[in-house]
Amino acid sequence: MVNEVLQWVDGHPPPGPFRRRFWRSPVRGPWLTAVLGSVLLAGLTVMIVTGLLSYAAYGPLLPGNDATPAHGLLGFYLFDWPTGPSWLYRVTQGTHVALGIALVPVVLAKLWSVIPKLFEWPPVRSIAHSLERLTLLMLVGGLLFEFVTGLLNSQLDYLFPFFFYTAHFYGAWVFIGGFVGHVLVKFPVMVRSLRRGPGQSFRRTSVADTRPEPVESELVATAPAPPTASRRGVLGFVGLSSLVLLGTYIGSVLDDPLRRLTLFGPHDRGNGVGANDFPVNKTAATAGVTPAMTGAAWRLELVGPAGTTRLSREDLLALAQHTHYLPIACVEGWSIGKTWTGVRLADLVARAGGRPTDRLFVESMQNGGGFGAVSLSVDQSQAEQSLLALKVEGEDISPDHGFPARTIIPAAPGVHCTKWVKRITVIDGGA
Numbered sequence: 001m002v003n004e005v006l007q008w009v010d011g012h013p014p015p016g017p018f019r020r021r022f023w024r025s026p027v028r029g030p031w032l033t034a035v036l037g038s039v040l041l042a043g044l045t046v047m048i049v050t051g052l053l054s055y056a057a058y059g060p061l062l063p064g065n066d067a068t069p070a071h072g073l074l075g076f077y078l079f080d081w082p083t084g085p086s087w088l089y090r091v092t093q094g095t096h097v098a099l100g101i102a103l104v105p106v107v108l109a110k111l112w113s114v115i116p117k118l119f120e121w122p123p124v125r126s127i128a129h130s131l132e133r134l135t136l137l138m139l140v141g142g143l144l145f146e147f148v149t150g151l152l153n154s155q156l157d158y159l160f161p162f163f164f165y166t167a168h169f170y171g172a173w174v175f176i177g178g179f180v181g182h183v184l185v186k187f188p189v190m191v192r193s194l195r196r197g198p199g200q201s202f203r204r205t206s207v208a209d210t211r212p213e214p215v216e217s218e219l220v221a222t223a224p225a226p227p228t229a230s231r232r233g234v235l236g237f238v239g240l241s242s243l244v245l246l247g248t249y250i251g252s253v254l255d256d257p258l259r260r261l262t263l264f265g266p267h268d269r270g271n272g273v274g275a276n277d278f279p280v281n282k283t284a285a286t287a288g289v290t291p292a293m294t295g296a297a298w299r300l301e302l303v304g305p306a307g308t309t310r311l312s313r314e315d316l317l318a319l320a321q322h323t324h325y326l327p328i329a330c331v332e333g334w335s336i337g338k339t340w341t342g343v344r345l346a347d348l349v350a351r352a353g354g355r356p357t358d359r360l361f362v363e364s365m366q367n368g369g370g371f372g373a374v375s376l377s378v379d380q381s382q383a384e385q386s387l388l389a390l391k392v393e394g395e396d397i398s399p400d401h402g403f404p405a406r407t408i409i410p411a412a413p414g415v416h417c418t419k420w421v422k423r424i425t426v427i428d429g430g431a
């Protein structure tokens with residue numbers, strides 16, 4: 001009895017999208033899906049690797065740095081982020097965000113190409129089938145969640161009611177689970193479909209001659225509509241859309257004058273004058289840093305085994321100055337390289353009575369907000385290029401860029417380059 005009911009249900013899909021006749025595009029089919037899938041296989045692998053690297057770059061093993069302290073086993077791969085080459089995070093994170101933007105049309109086209117699957121009937125057939133459907137839910141749900149939160153973050157739109165890092169981190173692992181499962185199941189199908197081809201010449205078939213792929217698959221329309229685009233047209237449109245999107249963004253990761261290429265995005269313009277005319281997320285005013293706090297009375301508090309010393313900006317300028325070209329590279333993807341001048345952090349360690357095996361804790365005058373305090377690793381504290389910067393491109397850094405002094409750490413995410421430094425504490429590195 002139960003079996004008969006189930007059989008009847010199987011043979012009677014509800015009307016509309018649950019019926020194969022509903023899906024009529026003649027270009028939809030396993031080959032088109034495999035082409036888009038192979039682009040995503042490569043692209044999303046790069047997204048996963050650069051995303052996981054970004055988490056490692058935050059130095060979450062150091063006290064106070066971890067945005068997801070409950071990561072447990074998911075932090076299995078963490079390692080000490082290197083201090084060179086200085087453009088390391090600029091490249092890994094710029095790639096993560098720029099590629100994410102460029103992949104949007106491919107993701108949408110891929111979802112479109114497999115949409116009949118979403119309405120598969122019956123929805124669950126067996127335990128194995130329901131597991132497959134669950135991987136798909138993790139894959140598609142995780143993918144959309146990561147793309148939406150990531151894009152909003154890169155555009156500084158914090159519309160969501162949760163903390164970006166935590167959500168993007170756990171969402172990534174849900175996605176990775178679905179992605180790995182999906183690739184294991186579908187890789188052979190993808191290779192087979194690519195080998196078989198679309199059944200017609202990709203380059204020479206006109207729109208009018210475009211026919212469904214000659215293969216039995218639930219993606220292929222049984223009652224195709226008249227063609228409105230060729231496969232070449234569809235893939236060309238997707239590829240061109242990706243390039244246009246990439247083109248609007250790419251200036252955000254380049255230095256002047258190529259930076260002017262940025263058409264959209266919050267970091268196309270600077271907000272300052274002369275050497276300080278480059279982008280700022282958080283101005284001194286929004287951070288609650290007032291002119292009284294940064295004026296002549298300001299002192300850097302240097303705390304270490306030798307006790308606490310207070311250094312004025314003049315004191316700092318009287319110490320050995322070093323100049324390096326180093327980027328600010330934000331997790332949001334944008335970056336900009338500048339020539340910074342200031343005191344070597346390693347010199348401050350020594351001055352405070354510390355040893356080369358000690359590390360630093362840097363605090364800002366900014367009250368609260370999560371950026372107020374950062375732990376630097378031993379390598380970061382000792383790196384030849386790690387600076388407490390006082391000048392940029394030969395001019396005093398502006399209040400919005402962290403006057404009187406800010407740290408600049410080679411290869412590190414921008415968040416580790418603390419503006420409006422108040423106190424630097426030497427901490428026993430334990431070695």
Ligand SMILES: Nc1nc2c(c(=O)[nH]1)N[C@H]1C(S)=C(S)[C@@H](COP(=O)(O)O)O[C@H]1N2
Pocket residue numbers: 279280281282283287328329330331364365366371372400401413414415416417418419420
């Ligand atoms: N005190 C303080 N330092 C800070 C920040 C901040 O909000 N407050 N932002 C950090 C981040 S996330 C980046 S990417 C760089 C550049 O940020 P900006 O664009 O606000 O200058 O400074 C870092 N230093």
Ligand SMILES: [Mo]
Pocket residue numbers: 329330331332414415
């Ligand atoms: Mo940032």
